[in-house]
Amino acid sequence: MEDQKTYKRPIRSFVRRTGRQTPSQQKALETLWPVLGIEHTPEPLDLEAVFGRTAPTVLEIGFGNGETLVQQATENPDQNYIGIDVHEPGVGHCLLKAEEAHISNLRLLMHDAIDVLTHQIPPLSLSRVNLYFPDPWPKKRHHKRRIVQPEFLALIDSRLDSNGTLNIATDWANYAEHIDEVMAQSVRFFCAERREHDGDQPLDRPRTKFERRGLRKGHRIHDWCFKKSNKS
Numbered sequence: 066m067e068d069q070k071t072y073k074r075p076i077r078s079f080v081r082r083t084g085r086q087t088p089s090q091q092k093a094l095e096t097l098w099p100v101l102g103i104e105h106t107p108e109p110l111d112l113e114a115v116f117g118r119t120a121p122t123v124l125e126i127g128f129g130n131g132e133t134l135v136q137q138a139t140e141n142p143d144q145n146y147i148g149i150d151v152h153e154p155g156v157g158h159c160l161l162k163a164e165e166a167h168i169s170n171l172r173l174l175m176h177d178a179i180d181v182l183t184h185q186i187p188p189l190s191l192s193r194v195n196l197y198f199p200d201p202w203p204k205k206r207h208h209k210r211r212i213v214q215p216e217f218l219a220l221i222d223s224r225l226d227s228n229g230t231l232n233i234a235t236d237w238a239n240y241a242e243h244i245d246e247v248m249a250q251s252v253r254f255f256c257a258e259r260r261e262h263d264g265d266q267p268l269d270r271p272r273t274k275f276e277r278r279g280l281r282k283g284h285r286i287h288d289w290c291f292k293k294s295n296k297s
């Protein structure tokens with residue numbers, strides 16, 4: 066059924082929080098954003114021009130403070146990384162970490178990931194999408210705001226190349242059930258790996274800030290790697 070739908074999405078998966086920005090984050094937004102930031106426009110990006118090379122491109126949706134993203138970009142200099150988040154202080158923090166790491170394979174967008182994927186990310190251009198600890202929207206009446214929905218999978222499927230993977234992690238048991246259900250109904254992806262653990266066995270990612278917070282509260286962590294079934 067997801068095949069017939071186009072992505073019309075008035076319901077956003079986030080509420081824009083203002084949050085406090087440190088002076089160094091503010092400065093990073095002024096001086097580093099012009100170098101590492103990509104503005105949202107309705108036109109598809111030329112990724113070869115953006116990175117000055119052709120390389121597998123990994124996209125992280127909702128990178129938070131960006132430390133996991135910067136660490137992965139640093140450890141994989143042969144891959145391009147794109148991070149998307151709407152939270153300005155987090156973007157400032159990520160810019161500072163990227164500067165400290167002296168990396169040139171990372172670019173950031175500060176806009177709704179759904180709009181970015183729809184308009185700016187070209188079809189079949191990504192090798193991997195990471196969605197680590199998406200906002201859980203625990204109240205039942207807010208479940209419709211959860212980003213993992215059939216339309217989201219259709220969009221991700223259209224942007225991943227044929228060997229592409231979608232990697233998800235959450236510490237919310239009820240969101241994990243929701244992800245299992247939505248993914249099980251999808252003809253687009255199959256589950257290549259699934260792990261439930263106490264923070265000691267993530268699939269292939271550094272621990273994130275929200276993961277640490279979940280672990281402090283005694284939550285179990287769920288990690289999945291989904292591959293494209295290439296049947297759609």
Ligand SMILES: C[S@@+](CC[C@H](N)C(=O)[O-])C[C@H]1O[C@@H](n2cnc3c(N)ncnc32)[C@H](O)[C@@H]1O
Nearest residue numbers: 079127128129150151177178197198273274275
């Ligand atoms: C719970 S936090 C997790 C942050 C980080 N991945 C971690 O594990 O520490 C979720 C993040 O996703 C971002 N976010 C939620 N929906 C988004 C969307 N549609 N586009 C861009 N960012 C989004 C939020 O601003 C927030 O920073």
